[in-house]
Amino acid sequence: MAIVKSLWIAEVHGGGLDGKEVLLRGWIHRTRGSKSIRFVVLRDSTGTVQCVLKRAVIGDDNFEEISAALIESSVELSGQVIPTDREHGYEIMVKDVKIVGPVNPQRPFPITESAMKQADGGETEFLLDNRHLYLRTGRMTKMLKIRSTIFGAVHSYFRDRDFTEYQAPNFVAGAVEGGSTLFEVPYFGKKAYLTQSWQLYAEAAMPALERLYTLAPSFRAEKSRTRRHLTEFWHAEMEIAWADNEDVMSHGEGLVRHIARTLLEQRSEELESLGRDINTIQKYAESHYPRIRYDDAVEMLQSKGVEIEWGQDLDFSKEKILTEDFEVPHFLTHYPKVAKPFYHRQDPEDPKYVLCHDLLAPEGYGEIIGGGERTWSESEILQRIDEEGTPREPYEFYIDIRRYGGVPHGGFGLGVDRVCAWLAGADHIRETIPFPRDSRRVTP
RNA sequence: GCCGACAUAGCUUAGUUGGUGGAGCGGCGGACUGUUAAUCCGCAGGUCGCAGGUUCGAGUCCUGCUGUCGGCGCCA
Structure with a gap:
């Protein structure tokens, strides 16, 4: 990747980077999409940002790979910071992406929405057993x-x-x-x-x-x-x-x-x-x-x-x-x-x-x-x-x-x-x- | 140490007077060019905590065990 210095997600939301190209590293918080566009909500220690990945931009191989990546896979991606009037303030229009640490579909990340639902103000045995996650x-x-x-x-x-x-x-x-x-x-x-x-x-x-x-x-x-x-x-x-x-x-x-x-x-x-x-x-x-x-x-x-x-x-x-x-x-x-x-x-x-x-x-x-x-x-x-x-x-x-x-x-x-x-x-x-x-x- | 609950799929759970265990999420396959917990169609996934007992028949009733949760005492 051409860009050497990676940024925190909080810096992206801090503003002043419109149109700039950035490198981000983090974990997939949520992912959704269709045959030609993929939305990955990326998380790092400072926050989350929605990243937009288009097949036409990142190529078939990259697109297939990111589409198959499960929640909590670690990724490194670069792209342009774009302001949006949707929910997020800023998004990343991704140009390049690399899966660093994939998650095996045989063992998906166990802490799901339903597991968290019960955790809001309390803890279940399951979450205590999976404290490390x-x-x-x-x-x-x-x-x-x-x-x-x-x-x-x-x-x-x-x-x-x-x-x-x-x-x-x-x-x-x-x-x-x-x-x-x-x-x-x-x-x-x-x-x-x-x-x-x-x-x-x-x-x-x-x-x-x-x-x-x-x-x-x-x-x-x-x-x-x-x-x-x-x-x-x-x-x-x-x-x-x-x-x-x-x-x-x-x-x-x-x-x-x-x-x-x-x-x-x-x-x-x-x-x-x-x-x-x-x-x-x-x-x-x-x-x-x-x-x-x-x-x-x-x-x-x-x-x-x-x-x-x-x-x-x-x-x-x-x-x-x-x-x-x-x-x-x-x-x-x-x-x-x-x-x-x-x-x-x-x-x-x-x-x-x-x-x-x-x-x-x-x-x-x-x-x-x-x-x-x-x-x-x-x-x-x-x-x-x-x-x-x-x-x-x-x-x-x-x-x-x-x-x-x-x-x-x-x-x-x-x-x-x-x-x-x-x-x-x-x-x-x-x-x-x-x-x-x-x-x-x-x-x- | 004492008292009280609970235990069903990876997770969250439904399950009637005892009569062949369902769903949502997650996973897999498919559809979809801007989604927001995305949506839609399909598939797989269960020794109903363990061991006994009652019964023609137990997830369901009884006993014991194990584990977990909550509360009390003790304290920060």
Whole structure:
């Protein structure tokens, strides 16, 4: 082919190429035609364009070949950009075409219109089994771009504020919380576990870096069957020295707003084509996120007739009722000490509570952040561990951080996939990650 | 861990009180010089998830198993 430089399809639609000859590379999205004319809708990572192939122009051999080519065959073609008043804006009047990677008619591309029909806002077993092929369909492609932008926004938020990115090991010896939800892996004759959180290791580096963050996978062996749980999920976590619960919360709010703002700037088109109302995201990007104390939340629930006792953790069914009253994310703070693990610092003003917070996303998406101020003095941490009945030994290194110049500090963890699901308006967290892992699926 | 559904062609599905399993999409063949999920004609494609049972006869009724989906708990 005479033309060397290939263009993106988005560049064609960008205008200014009327009458110019271009080379495009991509995959056949749709194809239809008759004995002497063929229409191929070509797709690349930037969009689609209709290409018109006439037998009289490209010759019999080329014409037969392109007419026989199935959906998802990869092709390279060159032709003239022509404006059209039909649906597409611009088309390519093709002069030359080459099939690069054909599709065997014995095994046509399995993801058909009928398979996709069910996928709109949900996923079928078939599409999950064929995830490697589903990725290239429009809905997943948009989701992956939104996801990438969110990941980028997490990095830019922290880096613009002088946080240092810091990595913790993924193989660990113990749990952050619970213990029942750890994935055990054999480790040269010993037992190791996949990390549930970066936090304990982050606290170790807190006196060195003071402001640190990570964006890494966490693993939880929960047999959860819900639309907001994965066994392998992406966790954006931060830890900051000389900070109290309020300071940490304002970073949580800042980060989420920054993510929403970045999406508006860079992915409005994708969001809208997934059916998301931009005004909704605008609200999330601009509003202040209210704070409610646990006690007030319990009262609100009781006034709605929900049966809840003080001291009980707020489970999802109760979160859902709470979120009905809010149009923007909101923090729940000051949980009862009995409901939270030892690393949450108890409130010096009332030791029944701990200085913690959860950020709940509206529209029924629920918890996206969990964080708070850490128990930072040696005496308090020993007291909290002992009163929980937790053995001290596995936490010696954690206690050491307090023995050598403990300072007030705190941090939070944000479920990035949950944020993707919420902001993109996905029905299930699985829609937001290329190869979702849950208690029943590790393939493909 | 608990509760509830579902399983029919490559995909999405219809299938009546139990009586020889249909369709649309996709594929193949043909028609058509501008289509838009192109259209029109034709063809192929099924161990009705698996194993038992009831019955003259089971996709349909019963039991068990497997798989999947949804919800709860747990959490991000």
